Amino acid sequence: MDLSITHPADFHVHLRQGALSELVTPHVRKGGFCTAYVMPNLKPPITTTDQALVYKATLEAIEPNVQFLMTLYLSPELTPDEIRKAKNAGIVGVKSYPRGVTTNSDGGIESYETYYPVFEVMQEVDLVLNLHGEIPSDSVHNIHILNAEPSFLPHLHKIHSTFPRLRIVLEHATTRAAIEAIKACGDTVACTITVHHLELTVDDWAGQSWNFCKPVAKYPDDRQALRDIVKEGHPRFFLGSDSAPHPPRNKSTSTPSCGCAAGIYTSPILLPLTAHILESFGALDRLEGFVGTFGRDFYKIPAIGSKVVLKRGVNGATFSIPEGGYTLKDESVVPFWAGKQINWTISK
């Protein structure tokens, strides 16, 4: 059985910098994707149009066959004038990271109201606001990684009601509360869902550092809500893989004082893995919308490039996800589900 998908687009991906970027950027194409919506949480973060354009050229030099859509990191350096400059230069969105909640978010924001003049101009010129939807842990107020996303949702509602024409994407939703919140918003608000959050629950990352990412996977009922909305084919919910590579030494530490890096790596296997997981809960017929049409429509990005053909193994044949991961020079990365078998592969 073959499936032909028009111009798959990943609307949330981390492509890093330096040698790690050289290793992972070609994996967008390897994983079946023609478009990558690139996150700006580098060291230092991408806060200006000029930096974003240099970064884009670097990515294009590594992988000329992918359309890179660039974002800026919301920070005090981002002025209304810079927003206009970004729009004219083809930058697509601005990503907000609450301070300290995830990888490279030390320069993240503390108050959304501070940025209202920036949001005003973003609304006017039609730049997208991408929200990492968690609030920082706070033991005094009983905020922790399991309720950080639901606790963020009042901020989403407030920004949406203040700027109803501003296009907003709540990134990597993990809870039933987030799905309900997005449904209740108008057509200017959408939501990305990762493929790993369609599979994992709390039990899978507690004690398994390779399944640890932010936001963490939640309860089975939350996962069911994510699966149901994908199965429904709701056009404001689409794939953003949040594929986030980390060197193995940072994921799997043996030193008690070193934490485990947050991030799950899916780029090189993304389209076959998405087909496999959607098929597992009866949503394979939604694949094309979920990995392409819905996101491109929301972002107003026309389809370019040829179709990508997925092939299902015949007579129960399966395809393995490389157990040893991928290596280039001194860098290596290990993908989600390393060593497991999946039912789909990309047809050469």
Ligand SMILES: NC(=O)N[C@@H](CC(=O)O)C(=O)O
């Ligand atoms: N998702 C993650 O767990 N990590 C991301 C950052 C992010 O998007 O939160 C990363 O850059 O590693």
